[in-house]
Amino acid sequence: MSGFFKVFYKSKKSGARIGEIKTDHGVIKTPAFMPAATKGTIKSLPPQFIEDIGIQVSFVNTYHLVTHPGVDIIEKAGGIHKYTGLNIPLMSDSGGFQVFSLARSQREKLSLRGTIVTKQSLPAGRQGQKEITSSSTSSPPRDDKKVADIRGEEQPLLVKISEDGVKFRSTFDGKIIEFTPEKSMEYQKKIGADINIAFDECTYYPASHEYAEKAMKRTHEWLLRCIKCKESSIPKFFDGKQQTAKNLVSSLPSRQYLYGVIQGATFKDLRKKSAEFVVSQDTPGVAIGGVSVGESKEKMREQVKWINNYLPKDRPVHLLGVGQIDDIIDLVKFGIDTFDCVEPTRLARMGQIYKAKISIFSTVSPQRPACRQAGVPRRLSQKQKSSLSGQTDITKNIYKNNLEPVDKDCNCYICKNFTKSYLHHLFKQREILGYTLATYHNLYVMERLFDRIREAIGNNLL
Numbered sequence: 455m456s457g458f459f460k461v462f463y464k465s466k467k468s469g470a471r472i473g474e475i476k477t478d479h480g481v482i483k484t485p486a487f488m489p490a491a492t493k494g495t496i497k498s499l500p501p502q503f504i505e506d507i508g509i510q511v512s513f514v515n516t517y518h519l520v521t522h523p524g525v526d527i528i529e530k531a532g533g534i535h536k537y538t539g540l541n542i543p544l545m546s547d548s549g550g551f552q553v554f555s556l557a558r559s560q561r562e563k564l565s566l567r568g569t570i571v572t573k574q575s576l577p578a579g580r581q582g583q584k585e586i587t588s589s590s591t592s593s594p595p596r597d598d599k600k601v602a603d604i605r606g607e608e609q610p611l612l613v614k615i616s617e618d619g620v621k622f623r624s625t626f627d628g629k630i631i632e633f634t635p636e637k638s639m640e641y642q643k644k645i646g647a648d649i650n651i652a653f654d655e656c657t658y659y660p661a662s663h664e665y666a667e668k669a670m671k672r673t674h675e676w677l678l679r680c681i682k683c684k685e686s687s688i689p690k691f692f693d694g695k696q697q698t699a700k701n702l703v704s705s706l707p708s709r710q711y712l713y714g715v716i717q718g719a720t721f722k723d724l725r726k727k728s729a730e731f732v733v734s735q736d737t738p739g740v741a742i743g744g745v746s747v748g749e750s751k752e753k754m755r756e757q758v759k760w761i762n763n764y765l766p767k768d769r770p771v772h773l774l775g776v777g778q779i780d781d782i783i784d785l786v787k788f789g790i791d792t793f794d795c796v797e798p799t800r801l802a803r804m805g806q807i808y809k810a811k812i813s814i815f816s817t818v819s820p821q822r823p824a825c826r827q828a829g830v831p832r833r834l835s836q837k838q839k840s841s842l843s844g845q846t847d848i849t850k851n852i853y854k855n856n857l858e859p860v861d862k863d864c865n866c867y868i869c870k871n872f873t874k875s876y877l878h879h880l881f882k883q884r885e886i887l888g889y890t891l892a893t894y895h896n897l898y899v900m901e902r903l904f905d906r907i908r909e910a911i912g913n914n915l916l
């Protein structure tokens with residue numbers, strides 16, 4: 455995909471590299487971080503702050519935008535950028551992560567209701583069965599209840615998973631919404647994000663080798679269908695000459711680039727097989743999925759290490775759902791170009807303030823849940839808080855009378871103008887401004903961190 459991605463420098467110390475991704479809505483200097491704008495907003499952050507912070511790119515969720523306000527109104531408004539005021543490059547999820555999160559959520563809800571679930575009825579196994587069922591329940595189903603996931607979003611209710619796709623029941627209005635590879639591509643086209651993710655099935659953890667292989671093969675089949683759908687929407691003739699769909703993409707007025715997704719769970723043979731297949735499809739970019747879903751950090755790193763030699767040298771590589779600082783610093787060494795995660799913004803809304811002075815050469819990998827892992831509580835326990843290196847819990851009473859800057863080592867607008875006492879006050883009084891200020895600061899720290907990462911790669915220090 456000529457002009458979309460370029461590598462400027464490769465570290466002599468590792469596989470880390472400096473590059474850029476060119477889109478119609480701006481250039482992304484890589485490695486780069488994508489804060490979550492799940493529903494078309496980086497939570498609590500007005501779009502005008504984006505330039506001040508230096509945010510290069512963000513990540514929107516196709517399922518949630520389909521649910522509300524609907525992709526037709528977004529398309530009518532001129533696309534997601536005009537509709538939201540997010541005038542930066544955007545990546546859209548495919549809806550595939552919901553396959554994982556809903557299947558897991560459904561099992562947990564059934565268990566809580568006293569349901570006896572057979573092996574065939576588990577959405578994880580689905581051996582010979584396409585719908586989620588149960589053998590008995592101690593109380594009537596309560597499928598009208600909303601369940602919060604780790605992202606702080608309502609999880610839609612799973613109706614059916616099949617080889618063709620997935621059906622959800624909207625938590626907003628109860629309507630059935632179907633996701634297939636073709637529909638995912640249609641939805642993402644209407645949303646208009648610069649980068650699209652192919653529809654995939656994110657494997658839960660722990661999964662058996664048998665199921666992980668089935669999910670991987672399904673993901674590969676869905677990728678081929680996504681590619682076919684993408685190509686079918688591109689004119690076959692341009693300037694009087696017949697050309698391939700691939701060569702025409704960059705000539706279209708509204709360019710959207712497709713990333714295939716590598717799956718395979720925690721199995722080395724499946725990860726390699728998936729990487730080989732996905733990379734061979736020659737999509738403009740490649741994403742690594744199914745990591746940080748419950749496994750240890752060590753296993754998560756292994757999954758990336760196993761496929762390192764298969765990753766493309768001339769195309770960008772995105773790691774889905776990873777954004778903890780120690781993970782980022784370790785994984786850029788394998789040639790990962792972009793990351794997305796809710797961590798900086800979600801923690802900001804919990805009063806966890808990043809410290810600007812973090813060494814990128816001596817980070818310690820705390821034994822705590824990875825960014826995208828299901829089942830992480832909305833509130834952090836004291837043990838979890840104490841394991842968060844490089845963060846300040848501004849909700850602690852010790853900051854009530856502290857008139858020092860939020861972070862004396864940070865030059866952001868928040869730290870130049872507000873004190874720890876004021877931020878503490880805002881959180882204790884549940885003032886919305888507190889969430890905005892904390893989010894601004896955390897994302898500012900993340901952007902400066904990536905500035906330093908790119909500099910370190912250029913100096914062969916990473």
